[in-house]
Amino acid sequence: MKFINNEKGFALPAVLGIMLVISLLGTALWQYSISDTIHVSRDELRTQAYYVARAGADSALNAWLEAPSNSKPSGTSNVVAFSPGTFEATITQQNKEDSQILDWMKVESIGTVKDVNQKVTVLLTSNFKYGHDLGWYDYKSGQINSGEHDVYDGAVIIEAQNLKKLKEPNDPTAVFKATAMFFSSGIGIPFNDSLALHAETIVFYDNPIKMNKGELILFLFDGKGITREDESGLWGRVFFWDVYDSNNNLIEEISRKAFYFPATENGIDITVLEDRALLDEIEEPVVPSPDIYHDIIWS
DSSP states (O other), rough: HHHHHHHHHHHHHHHHHHHHHHHHHHHHHHHHHHHHHHHHHHHHHHHHHHHHHHHHHHHHHHHHHHHOOTSSOEEEEEEEETTTTTEEEEEEEEOTTTTTSSEEEEEEEEEEEEEEEEEEEEEEEEOEEEEGTTTBTTTOOOOOOOEEEEEEEEEEEOOOOOGBBOOOSSSEEEEEEEEEEEEEBBBOOOSSSEEEOOOEEEOSSSEEEESSOOOEEEEEOOOOOOOTTTTTEEEEEEEEEEEOOTTBBBBBTTTTTTTEOOOOOSEEETTTTHHHOEEEEEOOOOOOOGGOOOOEEOO
């Protein structure tokens, strides 16, 4: 009987101890559940804030890309509502030293959802080289080097020192190949040989082309080209300044105009009347700049 009574006396503390342990476990599980719920909720807010920031960066980047080269947006935007939060974007850019040509542009966008912030950065760097760095011509004299030169899958700026005009190659032919070419230097007299330009876009800025008895032939760059509504195949674009013939007469039909040119086996020689007839004038052209050729890095 005493042993049984002792068992009864032991049961109460044991039950109380088990209840205490269960109570502590329950409290711990409840706290863990609350903490996990809060953590999941914060993760969800961070994800939402990231995508709001990404939308802001994408919007700012597109606005910059679509703006004319002489009126690119910069600075910090107003706070913009974008469900389920807001974003604020800042655009900064830097040109090459002593140049109007873009070196880099950066967008920083901060997205906010409730009290959670996330930042997205996109860096745009120009994807171009100078023709003299590719060995196309001599920078100091403007002398074009003969032969077929290095190909560049990007934009190339053709600019001799002090904007000297480019001189004809020593041998009959020189070939330049790139996605786009921007001639800051003109092509001068005498020019009795052949220069073949393989590109998707060719721009002659405020410098004339003065051919003597030479050839200036336009080809599409391999695998590149522009598609046109209601037109088949790929096309290139060329933007002329003043163009003179072998008698030093202005060729008015193409001077200070822009054209699409088709892909042809032998190219389009702008010094030949029959070839010029294949050009299709661009109405109200917008002259592109090297800024449109770039690399974009998101972070």
